[in-house]
Amino acid sequence: MPRLTLNGLTKAYGKLTVVDRVDLTLEEGEFVSLLGPSGCGKTTTLRMIAGFVDPTAGSISVDGQVLSAPGAVVPPERRGMSMIFQSYAIWPNMTVEENVAFGLKLRKLSSAEVKQRVGEILEVVQLNALAHRYPAELSGGQQQRVALARAIVVKPSVLLLDEPLSNLDANLREEMRFEIRRLHDEFRITTVYVTHDQGEAMATSDRIAVMNAGRIEQVDAPHLLYTRPRTRFVAGFVGRTNLLEARVEGGEILLGGVSLGSAARAGAADGTAGDVLVSLRPQAMSVLTTAPVQDDALVLPATVRERTYLGEAWDYVVELGSNGLRLRAAAPPLEAHEIGTSVWLRIDPRQVAVVA
Amino acid sequence: MSATTLPGAARPSRLRLFEPITLLWVVLIAALLVLVAAPLLKMFVISFEMQDTGEFTFQNYLTAYGRDRYLQAVKNSLMLGALSAAISVVIAVPMAWAVSRTDMPGKGFTWAIVLAAFIMPPYLGAIGWILLAGPNAGWINVVWRGLTGATDPLVNIYTFFGMAFVIALHSFPLVFIFVKSALDLISSEMEDAANILGGGTWVTMRKVTLPLVWPSILGGFILIFLETIALFGTPAIIGIPARINVVTTQLWQFFEDPVRVEVASAFAMPLLLITIGLIGVQKLLLSRKGYVSQTGKGGERREVKLGPWRWVLFGWCLLVALLSVVKPLMVLLQASFAKAWGRGFSLDNLTLRNYEFLLFQHDMAPNAVWNTVWFSAASATIAVVLALLVAYIVVRRLMRFADALAFLAMAPFVIPGIVMAIGFYAAYAGPPLSLYGSALLIILAFAARFLPIAYASSQAAIRAVHPEMEEAARILGSGRLHAIRKVTAPLLKTSLLGGWLVVFIVASRELSAAIFLVGPRTRTMSVLLYDLTEQGNFEVVSAFGGILLVITMVIVGIGMKLVGRDFMLRRGE
Numbered sequence: 005m006p007r008l009t010l011n012g013l014t015k016a017y018g019k020l021t022v023v024d025r026v027d028l029t030l031e032e033g034e035f036v037s038l039l040g041p042s043g044c045g046k047t048t049t050l051r052m053i054a055g056f057v058d059p060t061a062g063s064i065s066v067d068g069q070v071l072s073a074p075g076a077v078v079p080p081e082r083r084g085m086s087m088i089f090q091s092y093a094i095w096p097n098m099t100v101e102e103n104v105a106f107g108l109k110l111r112k113l114s115s116a117e118v119k120q121r122v123g124e125i126l127e128v129v130q131l132n133a134l135a136h137r138y139p140a141e142l143s144g145g146q147q148q149r150v151a152l153a154r155a156i157v158v159k160p161s162v163l164l165l166d167e168p169l170s171n172l173d174a175n176l177r178e179e180m181r182f183e184i185r186r187l188h189d190e191f192r193i194t195t196v197y198v199t200h201d202q203g204e205a206m207a208t209s210d211r212i213a214v215m216n217a218g219r220i221e222q223v224d225a226p227h228l229l230y231t232r233p234r235t236r237f238v239a240g241f242v243g244r245t246n247l248l249e250a251r252v253e254g255g256e257i258l259l260g261g262v263s264l265g266s267a268a269r270a271g272a273a274d275g276t277a278g279d280v281l282v283s284l285r286p287q288a289m290s291v292l293t294t295a296p297v298q299d300d301a302l303v304l305p306a307t308v309r310e311r312t313y314l315g316e317a318w319d320y321v322v323e324l325g326s327n328g329l330r331l332r333a334a335a336p337p338l339e340a341h342e343i344g345t346s347v348w349l350r351i352d353p354r355q356v357a358v359v360a
Numbered sequence: 361m362s363a364t365t366l367p368g369a370a371r372p373s374r375l376r377l378f379e380p381i382t383l384l385w386v387v388l389i390a391a392l393l394v395l396v397a398a399p400l401l402k403m404f405v406i407s408f409e410m411q412d413t414g415e416f417t418f419q420n421y422l423t424a425y426g427r428d429r430y431l432q433a434v435k436n437s438l439m440l441g442a443l444s445a446a447i448s449v450v451i452a453v454p455m456a457w458a459v460s461r462t463d464m465p466g467k468g469f470t471w472a473i474v475l476a477a478f479i480m481p482p483y484l485g486a487i488g489w490i491l492l493a494g495p496n497a498g499w500i501n502v503v504w505r506g507l508t509g510a511t512d513p514l515v516n517i518y519t520f521f522g523m524a525f526v527i528a529l530h531s532f533p534l535v536f537i538f539v540k541s542a543l544d545l546i547s548s549e550m551e552d553a554a555n556i557l558g559g560g561t562w563v564t565m566r567k568v569t570l571p572l573v574w575p576s577i578l579g580g581f582i583l584i585f586l587e588t589i590a591l592f593g594t595p596a597i598i599g600i601p602a603r604i605n606v607v608t609t610q611l612w613q614f615f616e617d618p619v620r621v622e623v624a625s626a627f628a629m630p631l632l633l634i635t636i637g638l639i640g641v642q643k644l645l646l647s648r649k650g651y652v653s654q655t656g657k658g659g660e661r662r663e664v665k666l667g668p669w670r671w672v673l674f675g676w677c678l679l680v681a682l683l684s685v686v687k688p689l690m691v692l693l694q695a696s697f698a699k700a701w702g703r704g705f706s707l708d709n710l711t712l713r714n715y716e717f718l719l720f721q722h723d724m725a726p727n728a729v730w731n732t733v734w735f736s737a738a739s740a741t742i743a744v745v746l747a748l749l750v751a752y753i754v755v756r757r758l759m760r761f762a763d764a765l766a767f768l769a770m771a772p773f774v775i776p777g778i779v780m781a782i783g784f785y786a787a788y789a790g791p792p793l794s795l796y797g798s799a800l801l802i803i804l805a806f807a808a809r810f811l812p813i814a815y816a817s818s819q820a821a822i823r824a825v826h827p828e829m830e831e832a833a834r835i836l837g838s839g840r841l842h843a844i845r846k847v848t849a850p851l852l853k854t855s856l857l858g859g860w861l862v863v864f865i866v867a868s869r870e871l872s873a874a875i876f877l878v879g880p881r882t883r884t885m886s887v888l889l890y891d892l893t894e895q896g897n898f899e900v901v902s903a904f905g906g907i908l909l910v911i912t913m914v915i916v917g918i919g920m921k922l923v924g925r926d927f928m929l930r931r932g933e
């Protein structure tokens with residue numbers, strides 16, 4: 005039985021539907037991110053799972069028991085969940101230790117057990133030296149750790165995180181991603197993680213649910229989301245891409261009338277046919293000065309039109325000789341080409357995905 | 361991992377038809393209607409009724425505006441308001457600029473003076489100035505005659521200007537606070553920009569700094585104008601002997617036997633309308649001045665170097681200190697310990713008899729002290745509790761029509777205290793409730809009058825506590841009330857205490873609302889002080905004023921210790 009199930013979950017404020025028929029299932033111990041642009045309904049979905057917002061339609065179940073349905077909602081305090089808030093919401097009137105012990109005391113544990121478990125979890129997040137400090141004396145990263153400890157120590161059925169890293173500076177954010185994943189590997193708590201940062205979602209999650217305008221567009225493992233985006237939105241939101249018109253005939257993808265061959269077959273779902281849109285990642289192309297030996301790849305003549313050096317790679321805009329189409333392609337730092345030079349563009353057919 | 365379960369299983373709770381929060385909302389609306397809406401409505405209604413029969417009539421308005429003397433009172437009020445406000449601006453703007461922008465010495469001292477002038481009840485200042493500038497026995501005139509041999513007095517407090525001046529000496533802190541907070545937002549770079557283009561310090565001040573704070577000056581001016589036209593104490597203490605009639609003293613006369621509350625209601629209407637109108641204008645002024653906030657806090661701020669001029673400015677602050685606080689307090693203190701205040705400072709004139717008389721022999725004074733303390737405490741408690749609940753619902757958007765609550769809670773801000781008192785008199789003094797002279801009536805009137813102060817501080821306090829603080833407690837297993845008790849309440853404690861103390865202080869000195877509502881057993885210190893003034897025994901009056909000041913200072917001291925030094929003068933309170 006799945007740990008958490010969202011079934012046709014919908015929230016409308018008046019005429020405005022902000023979460024629209026969301027279906028999502030999390031197995032026990034799974035880490036799933038809700039990824040999407042600001043305003044797409046991630047927080048609302050999370051707050052419905054927590055019980056702070058009542059659904060307009062649909063339901064939420066944990067271990068098969070319905071916790072939310074229209075007009076019948078278990079209040080947050082009886083769900084046995086934990087949540088980490090964007091503002092951390094560390095209580096400034098309590099010490100680190102008191103913050104962490106709060107949920108345990110509500111569970112009527114003996115004070116010896118409370119003390120022991122608080123000590124253990126503070127050890128895990130490396131805060132035992134600061135147990136008696138007040139939050140005002142802690143750095144942003146340390147406060148974040150307190151929030152994590154406070155949420156994990158109660159062994160929640162589901163852990164919810166709402167953009168927990170967005171208030172940290174860039175370096176710390178990087179570090180905390182791994183910290184969050186490390187804690188997940190240690191405790192295996194079923195987790196829903198809300199973020200608008202794809203890097204965060206990729207680094208932490210088992211699966212990512214990409215949301216747009218209240219709907220889930222695709223749920224997949226991070227690498228599949230990147231290589232096999234199913235919708236135009238996902239292709240554009242997760243990484244950068246070129247969207248090209250193409251045709252599917254007999255399971256083969258034809259780009260500008262040229263077949264990408266059998267290697268590209270996996271990019272099109274079974275039964276697709278007719279005019280489609282394909283996503284072609286800049287990383288799926290190489291820019292070459294000499295024509296390569298023939299292999300599976302598609303090679304087309306092109307001209308360099310623009311270039312930007314990004315440090316880790318070149319970002320080229322090349323124009324195809326055949327139809328004047330402009331594509332964005334990436335190349336390693338040493339592969340410098342002047343603007344205006346003629347080049348060969350090699351396209352890896354395995355990385356072409358039909359999105360619509 | 362062992363499962364940890366919460367007490368009380370996860371069973372869906374059906375949405376109840378009548379949520380507790382809905383019930384609370386209904387209770388709050390009812391309370392606010394009783395406190396705010398009903399008195400005003402009743403006053404409006406009876407202004408169109410015949411005294412005995414209750415028939416519809418315009419007669420009250422004809423009576424109220426049918427005599428030259430009454431119309432003159434309206435004119436006098438408007439002129440007095442404008443003059444006091446103008447004098448306040450003259451006093452306060454240089455002080456605010458000096459404290460905010462320059463290297464003037466003694467800034468802490470200036471702050472202390474502003475605070476002291478603000479805390480001192482205006483009628484005490486007025487009594488002090490009678491002792492200082494009464495035409496015959498006033499200290500200044502006695503000294504003047506002694507020095508020059510002149511027979512005419514140098515100054516006379518019993519004049520229109522004298523009255524405006526005394527009022528301004530206790531109103532200027534409002535302008536000071538307004539203008540200083542606007543000046544604090546202007547970065548030095550804006551002034552530098554003018555300097556680079558060739559403007560000297562004075563030109564820059566006139567052309568750049570002053571225009572930027574102009575809306576705040578005007579805002580402060582309007583507020584003092586409104587406070588002055590609603591003021592009762594000073595016009596009664598100085599104006600009545602000087603035969604200068606203003607709206608508030610005229611209203612008081614309508615309450616002399618036979619009480620003509622219908623006519624008073626009609627006569628109070630313009631006061632209400634002017635206040636509502638001008639508060640609207642003031643809001644507009646202060647919100648339209650987006651350009652002040654645009655200048656940003658980010659810019660660097662440097663003090664303007666004034667050279668010798670800084671001593672001139674300091675001298676100005678010193679002069680204001682002398683006139684508004686030091687001298688009036690000195691003469692009040694002297695009189696309170698004197699057998700006869702006119703005999704001056706000498707040992708054989710010293711006595712404790714005035715205090716002794718008040719505290720142990722006077723048949724009403726001890727009772728009045730007690731009344732003042734407990735009325736103020738009760739009304740502050742009611743106002744803060746009510747305001748807190750309303751602010752919680754409004755800020756957290758728990759109800760769809762929450763804004764109606766906020767509107768009612770803030771409405772008394774545009775109702776002059778004296779109008780409020782007449783409304784309470786009209787609505788609750790007579791049958792069926794017959795609350796006239798009861799403690800309850802006064803406490804409710806005070807609570808209503810100062811509800812906006814309590815609301816403003818509660819709202820600010822709740823805004824400062826992120827809702828996620830409470831939600832974090834709830835998701836870990838605490839119910840709404842438990843979360844409020846464990847998390848929200850401790851975080852609000854200090855600011856609520858600040859709001860409570862401010863209401864206590866302003867209630868403990870309130871005169872204009874009290875004087876219409878007190879009965880023989882419910883006199884407050886302010887009312888008794890006014891009665892004693894009418895009897896003309898200034899030694900006893902001063903001693904009583906001293907007692908009131910000691911009480912106020914104790915409360916202010918507690919506030920400064922527990923809440924912070926600036927708790928009285930925070931902007932918006």
Ligand SMILES: Nc1ncnc2c1ncn2[C@@H]1O[C@H](COP(=O)(O)OP(=O)(O)O)[C@@H](O)[C@H]1O
Binds near residue numbers: 017041046048
């Ligand atoms: N209480 C509310 N009333 C009306 N609209 C709301 C409310 N809460 C959220 N919204 C709207 O719902 C949309 C989704 O909000 P949210 O879930 O916070 O998005 P995200 O977390 O993805 O940025 C936004 O357009 C927001 O304005």
Ligand SMILES: [Mg+2]
Binds near residue numbers: 043046048
């Ligand atoms: Mg959000």
